[in-house]
Amino acid sequence: MRSIRTGPLPTILAVLAAFLVGLSSNRLFHETSKAAGYSTYHSDDSPPSWLGIDHSTGCGSAVEEESSVLEMGGGLEVGSSNGVSSMGEVFVKGEHERIRDEKMEEIIKVFGEAFFDKSVSYSGTNHRLRRIIRRALAGESIVIGVLGGSITVGNNTPRPLYKDNTYHALFWTWWQQAFPDAKHLYFPVGIGAVGSPYFSNCFLEHLPAEIDLVILDSAVNDQRSDEHHRSFDHLLRSLLTLPSAPAIVAMEFFAIPANNEMTTGGVNSLDSARYLDVPTLSIRNPLLPEVLLHPSRIPLFFGREPASGGAGIVDPRHPSLRGHLAAARILQVHVWKQILYVEGHNSKEDEIREKLAVSRIGVVDEEKEGVYVPGVLYSKEEMDLWQLDASFLEETNWGSREDELEVVSRMSLLDHYHPSSFIPPSLPRCRSLSGTREKLAFLSTTKGDRVENGTTFAGEGDGWFEWQSSPQKQYIITRSPGAQVTFSITVGLGDVKLWYLKSFEFGLGDARCWVDNDTQWAVRLVGKWERPHNIGWLGVIREGLSPGDHLLHCVLEGPGEFRISSLITG
Structure with a gap:
């Protein structure tokens, strides 16, 4: 038996194991939610509990339905300080964090894990978002902006309970309660019939240049065309290259007007979002199959035309309060998961460093023709593949270039490749x-x-x-x-x-x-x-x-x- 150095892949395995241990301390998804979950009611016609409907009748008044779903999960109670003094120091959870986590776990139980799993079109590294979260946990003020069309305005959404029931206003309230140690700023911009071709040229007419986090709603108003795809790509680039280096989260809605496409520009735009590492969340992914399977539930998710007095014609372009709340929950859960990552990552740094040192040593077993790393036997063929991995990592330094994770690619996906061309920053x-x-x-x-x-x-x-x-x-x-x-x-x-x-x-x-x-x-x-x-x-x-x-x-x-x-x- 002799000791050898095994290269970086075992290191990666050890980091992954350490990270999983770190997440377990946060009790992430410690209970299943099949009884109330999104994925468990498709076999019959019983609506899920979060719809707020009497299961015996399948209906309820518009205000009663909206009221019941808003009561689910509630808001966050502000408790003790978060215990973070600076980025990178050990994070100790207090009462506020305990209440925050329990309420978010309850929301996941109400909607069902499948609902939130389907809502993530692209997660990506979330590197920028986590950087903003670290600042918020350290007590810094965060500037949040929203760019969208009439959905962001809240067209045909009833407001019986709150002054503003839009998805972004509900998320904004949650954000302030999640990070209570600073006064944050909020710039919601909703303009009807407007998408990324306008905002890619005019976003600085509405948002401060010092923006930290931008939520985009353009999937419905953007058309499925190269022109609109380029506009969305240009919008992402223009925002990402601002001096403030903001994080972006794209939020996709959908519309189902008669004899019209169910998906518009959001389908094309997703390619650019993935390419530029912009997290993309979608209410379409979980809800469109739902309304196609159960058309009678369309009025639950969409608003009503004003002329109908709130009880008649359904507006298939704009979500109801329930639709806005579902979108807000999708945003909240995604950001909350990044909070858990940041908290767990900070508290596990020493443990990860220790495991990194141990994992670089492997033990060869010549009888079994393998290597133990550490305590697990890997075959000679696997070791040969590791050597290829090692050469790749050594040549590219991939995985440790934190400073390059936020670099915006010099070319668009819609460009023809050229070894030296690049898209210069542009602020018209x-x-x-x-x-x-x-x-x-x-x-x-x-x-x-x-x-x-x-x-x-x-x-x-x-x-x-x-x-x-x-x-x-x-x-x-x-x-x-x-x-x-x-x-x-x-x-x-x-x-x-x-x-x-x-x-x-x-x-x-x-x-x-x-x-x-x-x-x-x-x-x-x-x-x-x-x-x-x-x-x-x-x-x-x-x-x-x-x-x-x-x-x-x-x-x-x-x-x-x-x-x-x-x-x-x-």
């Missing part, structure tokens, strides 16, 4: 009617024609003017053919883009836009389309324009209406 100038920093305003406008009973009265119509259909949907519009609007712009890289509305039902028309007097480069923006969506769209007017000051002109061509909400230059 955005002027928006819904922004907080630089409001969109036009320089001048001319009147168009008035059409009445088939007769055209030249020059007697309106020009362009500000108008809104709701506080979240503000536009500069015209309804007069021939009306022209002019904007003053300044460009650096030479890009000019307009964010405008597309719809199949609002009677929208087309606009023709150009820069300065270059009418030969005019671009036609089409307002009406045949898809059953009313959604903002990014129109590219010019690329490669000379740097400096210019004038952007747009004119309404033909009948209809045209709506502009933002102007983007780069």
Whole structure:
């Protein structure tokens, strides 16, 4: 018998074992939840307990149903201090942490572990999120932002119990209770009919540059197209490369309007999220199979149109309070698991170092033609594979490059490979009617024609003017053919883009836009389309324009209406 050094793979095995020991001290998922779990009721028509429904009747009033599910799990009670003085020191749990963990475990029991397992589309390393959690546990103030569309606004979600029942507001309340030793900041941004093409250019109109954690809701409003996929990729890159190096969590919802896709841009965007190591959670994964299996439960998860008085027409685009709560629980449980990791990792550092030292020594048994590492026999073939692993690890240093885990890849998945090309950081100038920093305003406008009973009265119509259909949907519009609007712009890289509305039902028309007097480069923006969506769209007017000051002109061509909400230059 003789001792040899076995290389890094046994080290990895030992680290994994030590990590599992560390997690066990947190009593993670110490009980099963089959009686109330998501995965146990598909064989019959009995709804799970977290739906808050009388099992004998299968129904309940809208307010009663929402009230009962909100009572499940409750909020967190604030107890003693968390016991962390700085990152890396031993973490000693107090009463506050005990209460926090017990309530989260109860929530998992109510929903069922399968519900949360299915909700994780991509977990990744969570390296950035854990860094933010370490700061929060140390008592630092964390700045949280939310970017989303009308789901984030809370459209058609009843508010019988709380002022704001949206998923992010419920998560924000939980976050403050989970980390009570600092005053955190919260910037929720919800704009109807808006997705990543807008936010990728205009997020700094709404969020501070010092943001620490961003929750994204764009899966429903983004379309399944390369254009929207690139916008989502650009949005992730722009956020990840901010000086504050924020963490991002993507939250995917779904909609089921008649004769429309059940999945939109979120399907494509997931590839970029995985590539850039952005955790992605989904309420679609557990709930869409549920409503397909039990269509009668659709009203439980989706809101109701205001005109129906809360008891009639179901809105298949926006979640109910129960849907928002389920999304909030998904966010809470994911973040809580990262808290447990951080706490367990800090408290087990010495033990891990000790096991690392021991695991580098193996004992050869020549009779059995194997190696004991430590106490477990591995064959010669396994040892040969370990040598390949060892050479890989030695050449790449993979697994110990903590400083590279947050590096943003230099190329997009949608690019053609090139050995030296890279995507430079880009922060365009955005002027928006819904922004907080630089409001969109036009320089001048001319009147168009008035059409009445088939007769055209030249020059007697309106020009362009500000108008809104709701506080979240503000536009500069015209309804007069021939009306022209002019904007003053300044460009650096030479890009000019307009964010405008597309719809199949609002009677929208087309606009023709150009820069300065270059009418030969005019671009036609089409307002009406045949898809059953009313959604903002990014129109590219010019690329490669000379740097400096210019004038952007747009004119309404033909009948209809045209709506502009933002102007983007780069």
